[in-house]
Amino acid sequence: MLDRDGPVPIYKQIAEIIRAQIEHGDFVPGDPLPSEAELEAEYGIARLTARQVARELREQGLAHTIRGEGTFVGDGTVRRIRRKAALFEEIGKEIADRIRRGELKPGRPIPSEKTLMQQYGVAKATVRHAVVFLREHGWVCTVSYRGTYVSPPESWPSD
Secondary structure, eight states: OOOTTSSSOHHHHHHHHHHHHHHHTSSOTTOBOOOHHHHHHHHTOOHHHHHHHHHHHHHTTSEEEETTTEEEESSSOSOOOOOSSOHHHHHHHHHHHHHHTTSSOTTSBOOOHHHHHHHHTOOHHHHHHHHHHHHHTTSEEEETTTEEEEOOGGGSOOO
């Protein structure tokens, strides 16, 4: 239980909770730690506070962060199981599948950055990389000051 009115900052309290989980063996070296979005949802905190949690864990030598992948237990010397594809690519492929199945229609907007961040529990940069992936493969097109829309089927890649 967090003491929101006490003298210890919330991010330090959450970092202490995660530290205890690491010491208890709930997380082992190489394991991913909860994402910023997951921390936001679980503890009802702001994104900045979630970033401070990761920074605190890094400063304590308990975790390391790999840009675009997340924060992991340990100092980075322990080998972690790599994803088959980058997280943004997995998200892009999942959205492409939704387009292919007709859930997202040609000429209609794709879900907003904020919606995708919440749905996948990732940072804005990861969502933006996923949109670039979709655009590069012809699934979507972006109209300045309007948004990103599903491309017509003739622009889609042939599998």
